[in-house]
Amino acid sequence: MKKTLLFVSFCAIYFSANAQLNYNFNAANGSPTSGIPSGFSASDVTANNTDKTSDFFTTVSPSSGYNGASCTGNITTAAKAGNAATNIANLSYFEFAITPSSTERVKISSISFGSRSIGTSGGPTSYVIRTSIDNYVANVSSVNINSSSIWTLYSNQFSLPLIGAINTAVTVRIYANNGTGAVGTTNNWRIDDLNINFLNRPTISNYLMGQNAWLPKGTFGSAVYNGQLNVLWPTIKASGVKMIRIGGAWAEGAMLPGDKVVDLIDSIRKIGAEPMVQVATNRGNISATQAANLVQYVNITNNRNVKYWIIGNEPDIGSTTAPVATVATYIKSFSSAMKVKDPSILIVGPECAYYNSNYYPSLIGGANDITGKDANGRYYVDVISFHTYPFNGTQTRSQVVSGGQSLSNNVDNLLNLMNNANVLNNRIGADQLKWAITEFNVNFSNPTTNNISGVGVHSFLNGQFWADAFNVGMSKGALTITPWSVHESGGGRGTGDLGYMDGSGVTLKPRSSYYHEKMISDNIKGNYIQSVNNQTLVTTIGAIRNDTVSVMLVNKSDVTNYGYALQLSEQPVTDPAVMKINLFADINVLYKDNIDAQTTVVLVFNKTGALIKKIVYGITQATSQIAPLETNYILPLTWINFSAQKQSNGSVLLNWLVGDLVNTQLFEIERLVGNDFLSIGVKNSTDGKGNQLYNFVDKIPFNGTNYYRIKQLDKNGDFTYSKIISINVLNYTQQWEVYPNPASSENPLFQLRLNEDAKTLIISLYDSSAKKIIEKSLINLNKGSDVIINPEILKSGFYFIEVTQNGIKKTEKLIVR
Numbered sequence: 160m161k162k163t164l165l166f167v168s169f170c171a172i173y174f175s176a177n178a179q180l181n182y183n184f185n186a187a188n189g190s191p192t193s194g195i196p197s198g199f200s201a202s203d204v205t206a207n208n209t210d211k212t213s214d215f216f217t218t219v220s221p222s223s224g225y226n227g228a229s230c231t232g233n234i235t236t237a238a239k240a241g242n243a244a245t246n247i248a249n250l251s252y253f254e255f256a257i258t259p260s261s262t263e264r265v266k267i268s269s270i271s272f273g274s275r276s277i278g279t280s281g282g283p284t285s286y287v288i289r290t291s292i293d294n295y296v297a298n299v300s301s302v303n304i305n306s307s308s309i310w311t312l313y314s315n316q317f318s319l320p321l322i323g324a325i326n327t328a329v330t331v332r333i334y335a336n337n338g339t340g341a342v343g344t345t346n347n348w349r350i351d352d353l354n355i356n357f358l359n360r361p362t363i364s365n366y367l368m369g370q371n372a373w374l375p376k377g378t379f380g381s382a383v384y385n386g387q388l389n390v391l392w393p394t395i396k397a398s399g400v401k402m403i404r405i406g407g408a409w410a411e412g413a414m415l416p417g418d419k420v421v422d423l424i425d426s427i428r429k430i431g432a433e434p435m436v437q438v439a440t441n442r443g444n445i446s447a448t449q450a451a452n453l454v455q456y457v458n459i460t461n462n463r464n465v466k467y468w469i470i471g472n473e474p475d476i477g478s479t480t481a482p483v484a485t486v487a488t489y490i491k492s493f494s495s496a497m498k499v500k501d502p503s504i505l506i507v508g509p510e511c512a513y514y515n516s517n518y519y520p521s522l523i524g525g526a527n528d529i530t531g532k533d534a535n536g537r538y539y540v541d542v543i544s545f546h547t548y549p550f551n552g553t554q555t556r557s558q559v560v561s562g563g564q565s566l567s568n569n570v571d572n573l574l575n576l577m578n579n580a581n582v583l584n585n586r587i588g589a590d591q592l593k594w595a596i597t598e599f600n601v602n603f604s605n606p607t608t609n610n611i612s613g614v615g616v617h618s619f620l621n622g623q624f625w626a627d628a629f630n631v632g633m634s635k636g637a638l639t640i641t642p643w644s645v646h647e648s649g650g651g652r653g654t655g656d657l658g659y660m661d662g663s664g665v666t667l668k669p670r671s672s673y674y675h676e677k678m679i680s681d682n683i684k685g686n687y688i689q690s691v692n693n694q695t696l697v698t699t700i701g702a703i704r705n706d707t708v709s710v711m712l713v714n715k716s717d718v719t720n721y722g723y724a725l726q727l728s729e730q731p732v733t734d735p736a737v738m739k740i741n742l743f744a745d746i747n748v749l750y751k752d753n754i755d756a757q758t759t760v761v762l763v764f765n766k767t768g769a770l771i772k773k774i775v776y777g778i779t780q781a782t783s784q785i786a787p788l789e790t791n792y793i794l795p796l797t798w799i800n801f802s803a804q805k806q807s808n809g810s811v812l813l814n815w816l817v818g819d820l821v822n823t824q825l826f827e828i829e830r831l832v833g834n835d836f837l838s839i840g841v842k843n844s845t846d847g848k849g850n851q852l853y854n855f856v857d858k859i860p861f862n863g864t865n866y867y868r869i870k871q872l873d874k875n876g877d878f879t880y881s882k883i884i885s886i887n888v889l890n891y892t893q894q895w896e897v898y899p900n901p902a903s904s905e906n907p908l909f910q911l912r913l914n915e916d917a918k919t920l921i922i923s924l925y926d927s928s929a930k931k932i933i934e935k936s937l938i939n940l941n942k943g944s945d946v947i948i949n950p951e952i953l954k955s956g957f958y959f960i961e962v963t964q965n966g967i968k969k970t971e972k973l974i975v976r
Contacts (some may be wrong), residue, residue: 180257181578182353184232184560187216189255193582196959198263202256204861206352207332209251222273222351225312228577231739233275233351240340243287243298250856253350255620256291258328265323266358266729266743266907270300270331271314272839273351276338276948280304282347283335286313290321293903301336301943312352318691319729321739331355344666357542358743360686363633363702365512366433368680369402369641370395370600370659372407372423379419382409387646387663389426394660395645396430398673399680402639403427404469406437411472414439414449417456419838424463431904435507435597436640437469438497442481443489447496454500468497468504471599473512483518487527487563495541505541507595514545514569523573523579523592530592531584538586542593542638543577545569549602552654557772559601559614559695560715563627566743568595570635594636598643601655608650611671611782616972617652617661619757619781620845620965622671623698626713629679630700633687642672668784674776678787682709682761682774692740694721697754701742707768708744714754727768747836747880761787767793767880795873803886811857811886815869818850824874828855831866831883832972833900844871859969860888862914894964897948901974909948909956909973911962916942921963924948924973927956 167671176404182204183192189203206215217233222228238251289301304816322327333350337663341347346733367927374386395772405415405423410644413642420436427434437456438450440709457463470493472805474481481489486509492504493893509529511518521527529540545969547569549562577592586592601621603616609615625642632640649663653780659673669677685704698713724734727746732739734749748768759775771794804812813828829836840855857865865888869881894915902909911922924933933949940946950958958973 160784163339180355182218183229184192184234184351185229187232189234194335195805200258204253204255206234207252207254210239210341220275221698222310224310225273226572226811227352227579228273229352232660234350235346235349237344237346238283238335238338238348240338243334243336252332252334252338254330254549256328256330259326261326263496263591263969264325265329267321267355268358269316269356272353273310273312274304275308275310275349276306277308277347280342280347283337283338285336287334287336288315289332292321292323295332316973320727343856360688361636362794363684363687364638366402366639367632367637368400368676369639370400370408371404371641371644373407373644374401380413380416385647391428391645392430397402398677401432403432403436403640404435406469406472408472410437412454414445417453417575420457421461424465434465435467435469436465437472440471440489442474442479443485447492450493451496451500454497458501464709466505467507469510471508471959472510473844475515475518476512483527487522487529490529491539495533498537502537506539507542507544508540508595511545513547519573519576523576524583526606530580532782537592538839542595544574544595544597546598548600550602552604552606554602554614556614559620559624562624562630566628567631570631593638595638596640600643603899605654605656611778617670619671622675623713623715623759625672626675626679627698630698646740663671671781678761679773682763683711688742688744690740692738694738699740703744708743708746708764710762712760714758716756718756720753720755722753758956759785766882769879775914796821796871798881800859801869801881801884803884805886805888811860811888813867815851815881816850816852820844820846822874824872826853827870827872829868829870833974835972836868837972862888895962897960897971897973901976903976907953911946911948913940913944917964917966922948923961925959
């Protein structure tokens, strides 16, 4: 496929797993409470330009009424009157700064906080957020707020992240807008629970892709099962599952026999997966001693060393339910007894049948908290789990399509509870709570008509529903998501058939859910990459691993085929394609293609943005019960090495080693100038087997850090890129530099700063058509002098400046955005 370069952003290190900075103000100061990422620092939050001079932190009017309210301290201000549109300088504001290390950039994806404005005391009726990225010129958010003294949570999600420069702090200001002004020093605006989310690349759990070991074959205590699990292990392995739960309703009424559990554990590990074992509680009617004895038998007597142990199953449904207090009691007693037998195990619970708001707030940091420590100093629960079967068989297509968002909202609520419980119980580092979904499917009972084009378990859409669920797990740090189940009810498509395999025996075939899990497991792994697109019926899921970047496009529309433009960076997509996608992979390539309705596509790129694999799986393949169609692409060459060396004369020698060149034309050497890579030379290439070494000398590099890449152009017009490398050149003094570059269209004034004395200086500015629009001649200027290049306003676009200093001429590209 044709790839087109739009814009380059060189590589930056992203935040990893913990990518939310929190300020709860509970320590009566503005210091960060938790979540400062490695390689970054965060300032205190301060109240500025206010009618107060002190006492900004208080426990008066504690936050309440929204999920995650910390309910203790807050920061307050006596906000002044004013309107951001007419006089931003007069407004009061809260401020904080994030500072990266020398190799990193700040990338903020959202900012949320609780707000309490007192309109009767002149408090604001709205707020605006601005940043130092553009010197506080543009609103990145403008929101009307409740000014009736009621705490309200506000979330500001940015479709494209707020991105600072490398090694440059980003300061954020939240302005009090449209208030009438405090009387004296009266507090009229408070905020609390300030959370800053960063564009992050969380590590995808090695155990994310899961399954449930159902339906087995054999006698388990008094129960006899006649399933086909024993012959399906090779097929299960091929789907890529890494965690398999031994549990469910069948394992809750009575404790599973230890020898049968060991057999299942061994079968699971033979296919490269890990087991998660459930101990039965029978709503508290089985003793903690029995649970501990199973741990003893499996882990100590038989040395199986199972790490994850579940306590109970779905206590909140059935003919007999267990009240919240009962659940807390048996989880605590079971956990303590089980960890006495093996202190290394991790406990999973409470296993509610759905994300039950009557249970989780109480159990996680609430009145019946199960996240604290027992008398032996061990945490009761390590992984918070729940099940989700959102529909009962009467669902519509639109409900299934939006099911991923509903799940995401529930997980966000859970994460807030977990964050507060971590603080409450001093759970830090490896002791922080994790979460898992240990049973899920599109419904707990299929529609009467359960076919490929429908909305039940056998449908193509269910596979896409699974992809949405795994996407939530990847993006929000799930330990594992284990669907229900492998195979049941003979694969007969009845109301109780919730397996990911269809049919029975020799007629058994994988369903859409199987193939979607396999496509994700095989390709979307490593670190999750965030993405955005402009079509509500399409989900994009990305990941980076070693030298590859992968993205899954899930088109849930049953009528619309989309032409799409996929930009592998955060730069805006200017292509006219109907669907525009940004995958924040920091690769400077635009990929264009099409995706049909009811189709899922996986694209795998190498580190330079060349497509190396494409997988297509749509309703056509699902109807015929055939596997996804996979195409692997032969690359025009192999990039082996690219290096830069500073020479004694101040130049830079670039060497690149490539192998097996096919249909290549030339190499174009590019250097970063401002925010664009510009060509500084060309080398012809020669096709052939084996390795070839090429080199190029940059005779006049910039003073400081220089960034280079090689563009390889094919004879058919396609191209790929090398990696980006950098080198510091400190022995060469650049005579001059232009700043800011790029400049904003709101204030497009360029200045030239001299790094050497200039006896003569000639400045010429050209537009993109090479028309000269400005020329200046100056004499006898000292080092450090600043010269305004363009006193008049310039339109957005590209310009070229030609500077002749002491007889030496040089040209540079300027940009006005």
